[in-house]
């Protein structure tokens with residue numbers, strides 16, 4: 001089994017990375033492979049609302065950059081971890097650009113990420129962690145993913161890179177998340193041959209008035 005983890009921080013070895021790494025350690029203990037991809041430093045532009053992904057249905061974003069490669073990585077994986085630093089109480093900009101594009105492509109191409117296991121983690125100095133965590137969950141839920149939880153919301157504290165390793169409670173939150181994620185991945189793997197999957201329904205797409 002394989003999980004692909006995305007680090008949305010421009011700082012490769014910052015606190016978001018440490019949060020991801022603690023979760024990943026538990027997955028590795030359970031013999032699940034983890035690949036960490038550093039997104040936050042890449043020049044990724046935002047969605048331009050061209051809807052070519054819906055028109056072409058080729059599992060690609062019309063903007064040709066690393067996003068298309070990463071979409072396929074998620075498609076092939078059993079699970080995903082989305083990790084973001086908190087910037088002004090929200091997802092870091094570059095990371096949001098990636099998520100908007102990848103999850104739109106996945107949605108309009110038949111639900112590429114559907115029924116995978118997806119977790120979210122965030123790192124911040126003081127506040128905005130929960131609102132950022134909530135924002136990340138929106139992507140996972142929209143994609144019909146199964147979301148494992150921990151014993152609190154998945155936020156770790158620190159300002160400078162590595163300070164998160166002093167946040168004892170944050171470390172426990174990530175560790176428990178990793179254990180629960182590993183277990184859920186195994187439940188899905190072992191159960192899917194014996195318990196039929198619910199069929200995918202075509203999305204009813206209204207704009208409130210019609």
Ligand SMILES: Cc1cc2nc3c(=O)[nH]c(=O)nc-3n(C[C@H](O)[C@H](O)[C@H](O)COP(=O)(O)O)c2cc1C
Pocket residue numbers: 009010011013014015016017084085086087088089090123124125126127128129157158159160161162
């Ligand atoms: C542009 C910017 C905005 C930030 N906004 C917040 C914020 O709203 N709340 C907060 O607690 N920390 C904020 N921080 C601090 C980071 O969230 C914190 O340093 C975090 O550990 C960064 O994670 P990283 O090491 O993975 O980059 C901000 C940092 C930057 C650079």
